Amino acid sequence: MQKAAGAGGSKAGGGSKAGGGRRQATKAKLYEAAVTLIAEQGFSATTVDEIAERAGVAKGTVYYNFASKAELFEELLRYGVGLLTESLQRAADDTARGGGTKVAALDAMIRAGLDFIATYPSFTQLYVAELWRTGRAWQSTLLVVRQQAVAVVEEVLREGVAAGELSEEIDIPLTAAALVGMVLVAALDWQAFQPERSIDDVHAALSRLLQGRVGGSRV
Amino acid sequence: MQKAAGAGGSKAGGGSKAGGGRRQATKAKLYEAAVTLIAEQGFSATTVDEIAERAGVAKGTVYYNFASKAELFEELLRYGVGLLTESLQRAADDTARGGGTKVAALDAMIRAGLDFIATYPSFTQLYVAELWRTGRAWQSTLLVVRQQAVAVVEEVLREGVAAGELSEEIDIPLTAAALVGMVLVAALDWQAFQPERSIDDVHAALSRLLQGRVGGSRV
DNA sequence: GTTTTTGCACTGACCAGTCAGTTCAAAAAC
DNA sequence: GTTTTTGAACTGACTGGTCAGTGCAAAAAC
Numbered sequence: 001m002q003k004a005a006g007a008g009g010s011k012a013g014g015g016s017k018a019g020g021g022r023r024q025a026t027k028a029k030l031y032e033a034a035v036t037l038i039a040e041q042g043f044s045a046t047t048v049d050e051i052a053e054r055a056g057v058a059k060g061t062v063y064y065n066f067a068s069k070a071e072l073f074e075e076l077l078r079y080g081v082g083l084l085t086e087s088l089q090r091a092a093d094d095t096a097r098g099g100g101t102k103v104a105a106l107d108a109m110i111r112a113g114l115d116f117i118a119t120y121p122s123f124t125q126l127y128v129a130e131l132w133r134t135g136r137a138w139q140s141t142l143l144v145v146r147q148q149a150v151a152v153v154e155e156v157l158r159e160g161v162a163a164g165e166l167s168e169e170i171d172i173p174l175t176a177a178a179l180v181g182m183v184l185v186a187a188l189d190w191q192a193f194q195p196e197r198s199i200d201d202v203h204a205a206l207s208r209l210l211q212g213r214v215g216g217s218r219v
Numbered sequence: 220m221q222k223a224a225g226a227g228g229s230k231a232g233g234g235s236k237a238g239g240g241r242r243q244a245t246k247a248k249l250y251e252a253a254v255t256l257i258a259e260q261g262f263s264a265t266t267v268d269e270i271a272e273r274a275g276v277a278k279g280t281v282y283y284n285f286a287s288k289a290e291l292f293e294e295l296l297r298y299g300v301g302l303l304t305e306s307l308q309r310a311a312d313d314t315a316r317g318g319g320t321k322v323a324a325l326d327a328m329i330r331a332g333l334d335f336i337a338t339y340p341s342f343t344q345l346y347v348a349e350l351w352r353t354g355r356a357w358q359s360t361l362l363v364v365r366q367q368a369v370a371v372v373e374e375v376l377r378e379g380v381a382a383g384e385l386s387e388e389i390d391i392p393l394t395a396a397a398l399v400g401m402v403l404v405a406a407l408d409w410q411a412f413q414p415e416r417s418i419d420d421v422h423a424a425l426s427r428l429l430q431g432r433v434g435g436s437r438v
Numbered sequence: 439g440t441t442t443t444t445g446c447a448c449t450g451a452c453c454a455g456t457c458a459g460t461t462c463a464a465a466a467a468c
Numbered sequence: 469g470t471t472t473t474t475g476a477a478c479t480g481a482c483t484g485g486t487c488a489g490t491g492c493a494a495a496a497a498c
Contacts, residue, residue: 010350023477042352044263047453058479063455072257129348135259146412157226163381167427173413174405181404182428186349187399205393208386209401212431241442241497266487277444288488
């Protein structure tokens with residue numbers, strides 16, 4: 001009797017049998033199907049049947065791989081923000097290694113953020129839609145995951161201030177949040193309402209804002 | 220039932236037929252109930268029964284006043300963005316009347332945006348969550364309503380460029396979107412994750428970013 | 439007397455999650 | 469090397485519950 005299913009726990013293939021890879025592949029298909037549907041319709045409006053159908057698996061398979069619809073979603077969030085954070089960090093590190101300034105690093109991170117959003121627009125949309133919602137089950141997951149991403153920006157700001165490259169007066173947590181927001185919203189808006197613009201145009205506009213080349217006069 | 224403090228007089232004469240006062244009051248109660256619930260749970264997860272209960276009216280009343288749940292939501296969107304646009308416009312006009320610069324006007328608009336979000340956090344949350352979703356019934360309503368708000372910012376940017384106060388190189392639509400995004404996200408983040416900060420702190424951080432006082436060096 | 443609200447029973451669709459059963463490749467037994 | 473067993477992965481019909489929207493008579497407000 002192989003009723004072991006359920007949340008059965010971290011049996012997780014462990015042994016590296018051929019079966020392990022298969023399961024991962026199924027999960028990947030489910031992530032991919034879920035991210036688009038949830039971005040378009042929202043979590044509640046997306047049914048498990050739809051996700052299964054788009055992924056090309058049976059509904060039971062969803063429940064074989066995830067304890068619930070909500071858990072599938074939470075794992076998807078962790079997975080996606082992991083990708084983003086990695087990409088931001090790499091941009092910052094590469095700039096540092098190349099001897100660039102901290103402002104250059106921020107600029108590279110803006111570019112990395114735009115690239116990420118262009119590659120995974122659905123994920124970004126879904127993330128923004130859920131981030132500030134209070135009282136949901138996955139609230140704590142989101143908090144952790146947001147902090148991961150914002151922390152990368154905060155660190156570069158902090159280093160910039162230490163290096164005397166950025167004003168000491170800046171409020172690091174608030175500025176980091178504002179920068180992230182600027183990129184997120186500008187990119188989503190670009191995709192949704194001004195798709196004819198190139199990624200370079202968007203990058204240039206944001207870069208100019210970052211470097212204070214919008215206001216011609218300084219008081 | 221607690222009166223929705225400041226949620227809008229709604230007695231507004233205008234086009235209202237005779238006897239519209241009572242009905243308007245019921246609608247206002249429903250808006251208020253719906254906005255909080257939908258911000259917290261999303262549109263699909265919020266039931267009409269919940270909305271009616273929180274508003275303190277019978278379910279039948281909801282359907283007497285609105286054709287459907289979706290229509291209630293659409294009217295709510297129009298109503299809310301109307302308030303925001305009005306507030307931004309007033310900030311811009313007041314600054315102009317006082318002989319302020321365009322940068323000062325943008326600064327005043329940032330403040331007005333923050334005030335609005337602090338007053339109606341749920342509405343903002345819900346707006347951001349829905350704005351970039353594609354393929355929903357109210358997509359077209361949102362498009363109109365977004366354009367209304369962004370247009371106010373674009374106009375001030377355009378005037379600023381014309382007056383030689385802002386760089387001619389700025390990309391007006393993209394910059395306007397980025398500014399709006401910066402304010403929205405920074406404000407939501409403030410409310411959700413850094414509520415101990417004062418509105419003045421947030422305003423100062425955004426103002427600094429707008430005026431290019433973040434990067435100390437200019438290339 | 440007209441408009442608005444109430445209260446409540448009802449329906450039909452829809453949906454998260456379950457479970458008994460199937461598949462198949464690799465391991466064990468022969 | 470052939471047969472048998474094992475069990476992880478998967479399937480899809482089914483269940484129990486939920487919810488948008490309806491219908492209507494009576495009460496309340498205007």
